[in-house]
Amino acid sequence: MMSLMKETPVNNDFLLLDRMSEHEQVVFCNDPSSGLKAIIAIHNTTLGPALGGCRMQPYNSFDEALIDVLRLSKGMSYKCAAADVDFGGGKAVIIGDPLTDKTPELFRSFGQFVDSLGGRFYTGTDMGTDMEDFIHAMRETNNIVGVPEAYGGGGDSSVPTAIGVLNGLKATNKMLFGRTQLHGVTYAIQGLGKVGYKVAEGLLEEGADLYVTDINEDRLQQIELRAESAAGSVKVVASNEIYSQEADVFVPCAFGGVINDDTISQFKVKAIAGSANNQLLAGKHGRVLAEKGILYAPDYIINSGGLIQVADELYGANKERVLLKTKEIYNIILQVYQEAERHRITTVEAADRICEKTMMNRAKRNSFYSASLKPKWNIRN
Numbered sequence: 001m002m003s004l005m006k007e008t009p010v011n012n013d014f015l016l017l018d019r020m021s022e023h024e025q026v027v028f029c030n031d032p033s034s035g036l037k038a039i040i041a042i043h044n045t046t047l048g049p050a051l052g053g054c055r056m057q058p059y060n061s062f063d064e065a066l067i068d069v070l071r072l073s074k075g076m077s078y079k080c081a082a083a084d085v086d087f088g089g090g091k092a093v094i095i096g097d098p099l100t101d102k103t104p105e106l107f108r109s110f111g112q113f114v115d116s117l118g119g120r121f122y123t124g125t126d127m128g129t130d131m132e133d134f135i136h137a138m139r140e141t142n143n144i145v146g147v148p149e150a151y152g153g154g155g156d157s158s159v160p161t162a163i164g165v166l167n168g169l170k171a172t173n174k175m176l177f178g179r180t181q182l183h184g185v186t187y188a189i190q191g192l193g194k195v196g197y198k199v200a201e202g203l204l205e206e207g208a209d210l211y212v213t214d215i216n217e218d219r220l221q222q223i224e225l226r227a228e229s230a231a232g233s234v235k236v237v238a239s240n241e242i243y244s245q246e247a248d249v250f251v252p253c254a255f256g257g258v259i260n261d262d263t264i265s266q267f268k269v270k271a272i273a274g275s276a277n278n279q280l281l282a283g284k285h286g287r288v289l290a291e292k293g294i295l296y297a298p299d300y301i302i303n304s305g306g307l308i309q310v311a312d313e314l315y316g317a318n319k320e321r322v323l324l325k326t327k328e329i330y331n332i333i334l335q336v337y338q339e340a341e342r343h344r345i346t347t348v349e350a351a352d353r354i355c356e357k358t359m360m361n362r363a364k365r366n367s368f369y370s371a372s373l374k375p376k377w378n379i380r381n
């Protein structure tokens with residue numbers, strides 16, 4: 001299997017098709033009546049049916065949306081392998097503004113397209129979408145996860161995602177300072193959305209000092225208010241100043257591509273560990289970070305708490321089980337750091353190796369015919 005962050009120049013349609021050739025299936029969804037324009041990408045189903053959230057964003061171009069969904073779905077294949085769940089990599093993007101373009105019809109239409117894949121793809125929330133959106137989608141398909149408990153789901157998947165990030169931060173502190181405690185370390189958090197806000201709250205409760213930024217003023221006011229009754233402190237900084245803060249750890253919880261030539265030249269941190277998917281703009285940036293002595297927690301491992309919960313939902317949601325598995329992120333991140341150190345490779349290379357081995361072993365193991373009529377993981381069909 002190829003490296004996760006392969007750099008592919010995208011400047012004409014044929015190169016784009018080359019890039020798509022790593023994927024099993026890419027579906028373009030167009031429904032003029034609801035206004036839905038979406039892309040579903042299934043990267044790899046070696047481990048099981050594809051599973052991954054649905055992002056809604058006002059992409060500037062079709063190519064931008066396609067590149068995003070291709071990268072995100074590939075990341076999910078690795079995330080599923082790292083989290084040891086029997087699902088493969090997939091993701092969806094809806095092209096539109098989450099603040100103005102959401103309607104029940106749009107999400108019902110999206111649900112119909114998901115259903116048309118016949119169980120090859122399960123989806124739920126991601127950046128720009130909320131659990132409530134998928135209540136509409138699940139009227140059209142059984143293949144929706146991350147819905148409220150009242151609808152038979154496991155609830156808000158950003159809760160375990162945030163718990164996973166906090167555990168990844170503990171592992172990072174262990175590696176950097178030889179201690180797991182979250183206090184006594186300063187963090188620069190980018191994005192106070194569903195995940196970032198909960199991470200910030202968790203850190204504040206532990207007494208940590210934070211620099212935070214978001215483009216949403218309400219979220220900033222909320223966290224400032226929250227800090228008043230917590231042991232830690234908050235300092236709000238402008239969006240473009242978050243990269244150059246004198247913090248110990250940068251915690252990206254907004255968008256992808258945030259680790260690039262421009263930001264790396266500004267970083268003063270010792271480590272980067274946050275929830276955003278596809279943090280490295282290109283594969284080379286993992287090495288550039290390592291050369292600069294910045295420890296990097298591979299995104300698809302530290303942010304796998306949400307995946308663990310939505311995968312668990314398909315076995316019948318159990319919070320205790322989800323919490324146990326999510327806390328394992330501490331050990332997996334530490335293992336990646338240690339293997340990278342031992343083999344003198346980057347943490348991205350160490351993580352990719354572990355996941356590719358899992359996928360290859362599974363591909364070999366499942367080569368015989370089984371007469372089982374119903375897959376064990378599918379309680380809804």
Ligand SMILES: NC(=O)C1=CN([C@@H]2O[C@H](COP(=O)(O)OP(=O)(O)OC[C@H]3O[C@@H](n4cnc5c(N)ncnc54)[C@H](O)[C@@H]3O)[C@@H](O)[C@H]2O)C=CC1
Nearest residue numbers: 127128157158161191193194195214215254275276277306
């Ligand atoms: N929700 C989940 O369980 C999971 C989320 N992730 C990833 O974590 C990241 C955050 O996800 P969510 O919290 O669910 O999304 P969200 O949409 O709830 O939050 C994103 C936040 O980032 C802010 N933001 C956008 N542009 C910004 C900028 N230029 N500067 C500062 N802040 C900015 C937004 O205002 C918003 O508050 C995404 O990359 C997502 O793919 C990964 C795994 C699971």
Ligand SMILES: O=C(O)CCC(=O)C(=O)O
Nearest residue numbers: 052053124125157306307
């Ligand atoms: O968190 C979710 O709702 C699903 C998993 C996912 O899409 C992700 O981890 O990026």
